[in-house]
Amino acid sequence: MAQKKEMSGTERRVIEAIVDDNLSEVQALLLEPGLGVDFLDDTGMTPLQHAAFRARREICRFLLASGSDVNSNYHDNGYTALMFAALSGNVEVTRMMLDAGANPDHTNSVGRTAAQMAAFVGQHQCVAAINNFFPSSGLDIYTKPQGLEKEPRLPQHLAPVLVKMINMSNMNPVRIAYFLQDHKEILENSKKVSRVFDTLCEKAMKARDTSDIMALKTHYFATIIRRASKVYEEKQNLDGWIKSLVRGRESDGFPELQDKLIKQSLKEFPYPESELLQQMVHNLANPRLGTHPSAVVLLSQAINGQRYGANEEEDCTTCGQMRAEKKCSACKMVRYCDAYCQKLHWSTHKMFCKDLAVKHQKIQEQKQREHDEEAKHLAEIEAQKRQGEDEELNQKMEDTHIKDKNDAETSTLNGESEAEWNRKVVQDASQLQSLTQATVET
Template sequence: MAAFVGHHNCVAVINNYIPKSEVDYYTRIHGLEMQQYLMPFLSDSLHKFIMEVNIHPVKVVLNLQNLAGLADHLPDIKKVVEMMCEKEMKRGPETNETMAFKFHYLAYTIDELLKFKQKKEKADDKKIDVVELFIRNLLKPGKDGHLESMDAFIKECIREFPYRESTLFRQMVTSLTGLDPPSALSIINAAINGQKGFIDNISVCSTCGEEKPAKKCSKCKAVQYCDRNCQRLHWHWHKKACQRLSQGVETTEAPVKPDAAELSSEIQNLLIS
């Protein structure tokens, strides 16, 4: 009902909610375990990471960097999130396919980032900011401007979801294979955060997908960003289209000068009638 009346953010928060105790469970030793899976000081950061409603892959990576401790313990974070995914699918009647897929998606993103880091470390190029390069690859546009790399990334994530008999998996596959399918990001966003009752023309950050960004590109005014960091991360690709977009905006926004004779004629007609 909340989604139908436009309170989509409320629905997203509810869909993504998980008690912190679910995360704290992994900070303790149980049964025959030799040690806990998660260091206690990571519990708060991991809970915030899981609860985030913006599931844009760039936002996921930025959260891994910005939330205290996560970037230095990616293998542990990945393991815990994978275990949480499995746990959600083994709750019997209370199985939560939505959160199970979200955990899978988060773990998949972490795994791809780890693989990318290992690959670059073998190249032994210490000048490269690996996370920035990973984000740049996600944002690489195709010839038509469509984010093909990101789309392929998310489609592969869906394909690797291990619970293929689940209703959610089948729904996502049906959406992806239909005629004129929407983007893979919009499909998983609907699966996790719920369908929007109305299509809102809400502006989003061109880098991380955050809604209602505060800044615009100062040159073209056509793309928006959360902050300077998002603008910097996107500039590698945006600079190639900035001038063209700027000309398009100027053409669109150029005021049409009224014709004096035409105006005079219309006024006279109004007075006569």
């Protein structure tokens, strides 16, 4: 078992190399005899934990391959590499820890899991990655014939692509359609893929530790794959179907087809006893289509958990991807991943762009008014502070004048020479002038 101790010079150099993201230096240093890959620093952190916290992907990959313990928890507060990865905000490193066998249920000294810690600091993508994790080996059993099977249920080359799909956290059907468009091999083998997803759904619900989330998610994916494959068989692409998913109604731009697709998927879910399903059905019982939250939002919350402190207005309006950086240049009120998402949404957005531009202008004016009021308030506070300082200075000058007068009278009574008294007055005046100058400069 690793012990906390004062680090050697070599161990310090390893940590410094990790901070500098210097993989070759880390590799060279760890070759030194007697230097373990899981040595602890004075807080109980391992090199892997340092690398995970700084999102050093290649160094993390090397340390894991070298046998580093992904579940080491000798840190003073019980943190693990998964917790540090989640706090870093790097989804790839977070999944790397999970794939290496990290325990997502481990709690730190205050009883928080890695997902809860990530949610607390606003790393919602890492929260989703943890909640949606599916191991890279999870489909291996389906790529080999089992029992009397003459051929595997799933072509081996599809397994990595499907693992990537299952680990998706974005439940927006447009985003999933993008993925299928980029991986047409899924659509070309849609029957096999959807059957495997149906099996995964069944296993998740019938396992000792039931996973309603995985069951609902794999069923939802199977539903979309079946719909998309029908379109693909006829058109050989998904362009038209994706456009229909994005298209919003004229009254408010709400994408009705997305809502209907998700609600139909829930209706077809084969396990009505699922508590998660019942919760979703209750939340979707609002009789008016298009009210907030939408089916997409509710499904995402069910799969990924609540996004505390997150701003949904920063998501891509077209595909729901988080933290979309581009804005409509005209209204500046909607965000997109890229020009492709913006182009797809334009037929709907153009009906509301001018109104949104007016709304944006009013918001900016309100922000400016609030800024001006705050600046005015701060100026008033500063003026009051200066006035107080001036009054204090005047009082000191008056006190000094009175003191000088009293000193003069006392000196005269004591027989002190007038010249000596004048000299002291000049000296006191000089000190007072220095004090006044220092106060002004302050």
